[in-house]
Amino acid sequence: MGEDRTSTQVVVVGAGPVGLMLAGELRLAGADVVVLEKLTTPTTESRASTLHARTMEILDSRGLLEPLGAVPNERGGHFGGIPLDLTLPGRHPGQWKVLQTRLEELLGRWAQDLGADVRRGHELTGLTVTGDHAEAEVRLPDGTTAFFRALCIVGCDGEDSTVRNLGGFDFPGADATRDMLRADVAGIDIPNRRFERLEGGLAIAARRPDGVTRVMVHEFGALPRTAQPGFADVAETWKRVTGEDIGAGTPLWVNSFGDASRQAARYRDHRLFLAGDAAHQQMPIGGQALNLGLQDAVNLGWKLAAQVQRRGPDGLLDSYHSERHAVGQRVLSNIRAQALLLLGPAEVEPVRQVLAELAAGSENVRAHLAGMISGLDIRHDVGPGRHPLLGRRLPHADITTAGPAAGSTATGSTAALLRGGRGVLLLLPGDEARREALRTLAAPWSDLVRTVTATSVSEDLAAPGTGALLVRPDGHVVWADTGDTELTTALNRWFGQPSRAAGAPAAHRAPAPARAPVAPTAQIPARIPAQTPVQTPAPAKKKRRTDMSRLTGKTALVTGSSRGMGRATALRLAQEGALVAVHYTANREAAEEVVALIEKDGGRAFTVRAELGVPGDVHELFLGLESGLRERTGTTDLDILVNNAGVMGGVKPEDTTPETFDRLFAVNAKAPFFLVQRALRNMPDGGRIINITSGLTRCANPDEIAYAMTKGAVDQLALHFAKYLGPRNITINSVAPGITRNDNPVFGIPEAVEQMAQLSAFNRVGEPEDVADVVAFLATDEARWITGSFVDATGGTLLG
Structure with missing residues (x-):
């Protein structure tokens, strides 16, 4: 294995548009890259020929529109063959006709001009991944074998991806019909x-x-x-x-x-990555497939470059999967709908007619479909804050900026600000003292983030009350100067520790202690889950970690989370980085207090109201849930469901009425079943379901027979659903608390608490946080091998 070995930082497999776009992005960010392509010459087939508005914006932000030349533009497109006006606010509305061969030629020249090493006639035949590198075994044009060693390997090699197959990526979905x-x-x-x-x-x-x-x-x-x-x-x-x-x-x-529809369960596995059709297979309807892949590449490029150069913050690469998997899932869903409308039998004609009427008669419907197809409506979960631009792409607008010479200005577009592939801190017209303070805060990151002072902006970018925007290299806004979070928090999250101390000249950088040289394995460990935890010391009692990493990019619904164990669970999941829907029945103030506590701690949450155990309960809950998720993430994906809401019985067997019995079962057993059933429509593969049951299903209390029956039913729900959901890698488990402190007056009586404490092996009653920590663990990837389980969280009460 020592015949011919080439070392680089990243190997990209596939020299189609996606692979070449990624290679250019990596080089723009300073990473070394070798592109391996099995074809000896570029293909003459133009399978794709449509670029949408968001992709045109990306090409503009890299200075590639001018060399592309004049291309035909059509404002009208379609959704499943139904005519649709694709015009939306922006500089490149509609769709643009660019043959794939022309695009490959343009991107190939750009990537190679930036220094990408493109090797044609190099066919991947084997992959080896170790703790400190990945190695590609390659067949050369003369039939001999060579080896390419890198920190990471990315498969951009199409729907029959060799990287995906050799890497063992799960690729669930449906075959073509x-x-x-x-x-x-x-x-x-x-x-x-x-x-x-x-x-x-x-x-x-x-x-x-x-x-x-x-x-x-x-x-x-x-x-x-x-x-x-x-x-x-x-x-x-x-x-x-x-x-x-x-x-x-x-x-x-x-x-x-x-019309096959498949999506990789993970876009990243350790040192291997997938992008474009290697990550998702779909019918090429409406030209979305090529655009989806190019946008994968632009999302991944700067993040991967930061990681292989040992400056990427913890969890940055995980955001590639969490962001792009969600976008891909949504695109595949709309393509399946379009395939049915286009290729379905005569029975779909009434649906086509209704949709055509909606698209023509409702601007909201038209704009929604146009935004989905164009990619202009994408909104990533980038952290706390309520600004309308957070997570969205920076609007392409006219802007006048202050020049280097006193009194000088320059006029251009926001797209030009991103040409260098760095982040941008855009200081909008406003209070100069505030702008100077932000300049000072951002100065240590000047190698990675360019600070631009605007003297005027067009209406496309005007945002009342906004003094500044922080923009990632891929054009997405990750911070707005509205007082929600500190600028340094966002800079650290997206760009890592500063490369020099505040006030130090760029030519005399002083690396911070945390940035001392480290081995490559310190940045990309030997084996990690999709969501990488930041390692911190074990917390002291009642002190919760706030690393916001293990569940970053995830969404969670916790029923009954305005108080007690539900409240503690909502706070805990948010501390791990999840966007949490705080459900309540009647106490809105208590739920809003939970949201306020989460946001104060730097997390994200919103309230959702529904009374459980009554007709229409699940429908009402999911109306509010999906609205809140769509507003904050651009999707309705729900990664984690915690069925916590419940009612106690406290009624002796002889006093239990049919009405009491039915109410207990409606809230405690029926609602969780139908919540799970409904949530599975929103839950991606790999989701988590945790049901709060009770230790009373394992020990006797005659005053709670009916209640214990309901919780026993929920235990069975987990057991049997686990088998059903296994193929989707969704886990479902039961967590059984024992005596846990709540707002019951009995916990205010010291003698009663002392008596209850004796039932636990730890000689104390449980705290809500004790249960919340167990739930948080089961929600992470670390619990991926646990399903259908009864987790005793009684503090040893069941030991006897």
Whole structure:
């Protein structure tokens, strides 16, 4: 294995648009990169030809639009073949027609000009991952073998990704049930067709300026082909569907694509990463697939460069998975809907008609669909704060900035601020004393974050009450000067420890002690879960960790969390970084107090109200939950469900009425079942469900027979759902508290507390935080191997 070995910081496998975009981003951020491509020459096939508004903004932010030249622009697009105006506020509305071959040529030249090492005719045949490096075994054009050693390897090698297969990534989803034939054909003269649904199938024809016609056809009821079609297959199907004969044409290339829908369970596994079609497989409807992959690359590039250069903050690379997996999941969902509308049988026509009416008659519906397709509505969870731009991309606007010479100014666009691939602290017109204070705070990060002083901005960027914005290299706003959080907190979270002390000249950097040189393994440990915990000493009693790392990017719903164990659990999950929905039934003030405590500690939360145990309870709860999640994350994904809400019985068997019995079961057992059922529509693979049951299911108390029955039912819920949810890597467990301090007056009686404490092996009653810590553990990736379990959290009460 010593014949030929090349060392670099990152190996990218695949020299398509996504791999080349990633290579350029890595080089722009200063990382060394080698790109391995098995094809000896660039492909002449242009499978994709559409760029959407967000991708055009990204290319603009890298100075790539001018060399791209003039390209056709269409304001009108479609959703499942239904015409849709894609115009939204921004500089590049609609869709832009750029052949994939042209895009690859542009990105290849850009990446190589920046210093990327592109090796063609290099086919990946093996992968080895160790504690301090990853190694690619490669077959060279002459048939010999070479080895490329790197800190990380990224698969950008398409839907049949070798990196994904060799790396053992789970790739759940559905196989194709329909397909569409596609060909570029010269020498034919047929009418243009735009998503024409005929009696026998769907037909699309578009004649290009060079005289070549792209045809696509689907025959209703036809099963997917097991092999790539020939042109005769395309011509015969076209004739059956349209009645037109294109058999005399000259095919330039032919292929087919199906409606398979798959997504990698993780975009990162230790030192291996996936991006583009290697991470997600979808039908290329509406040109979203290419755009999705390019945006994966731009999200990952600067983060991976920071990590391999040993300056990335803890958890930064985990945000690649949490952010882009959520976006990918949403795109795949809308593509599945579009495939049904396009290729479904006659039964979908009423749905198409209703959607067409909504899109034409409601600006909100049109804008929602246009934002989803264009990528302009993406909003990442970037931390606490309520500013409307937080997590969204920086609007592309006109801006005048102060120049280096006194009194000088420069006029341009916000896109130009990102050309260097650094972060930007944009100081908006306002109080100069405040701007100077922010300049001073950001000065230690000047190598990574450029501070720009605006003297005027266009209305696109005007935001009343906003004095400054911190923008990541990928263009997403991660902090706004509204008093929610300190600038240094955001700088540390996204850019790591400063490279020099405040006030030190850039030419004489003084590394902070925490930034002393370390081995590569200190930044990328030998084996880590998808959400990487920051290691801290064990906390003292009642002092909770606030590293905000193990659940960063996750969302959680805790029912009954305005008080008691639910309140403690909501606080605990938020301290670990989760965005928490604090559920309450009637005490709104108590719930809002929990949210205020979370936000004061730097976390994120919102309230949601619903009475459980009554008709329509789950529906009402999820209306509020999805609204709150969508507003803050741009999706309705729910990663963690804690079924905590419950009512006690406290009624002797002889006094238990049917009404009391039904109420106990409705709240304690029926509601959790249907909450789980409903949550699974929102829960990504790998989610967590934790049910709070009771130690009374294992010991007797005659005054709580009916109550214990309800909790026993919840124990069974976890046991049987665990088997059902295993294929999705969703865990479900029961946590059984014992006597735990709450607002019951009995806990104010010292003698009673002393008597209750004797039941525990620790000679004390439980605190809500004792249970919350157990729940928090089960919500993390560290508990991925525990499911269907009864977790005794009684403090040893059940030991006898």
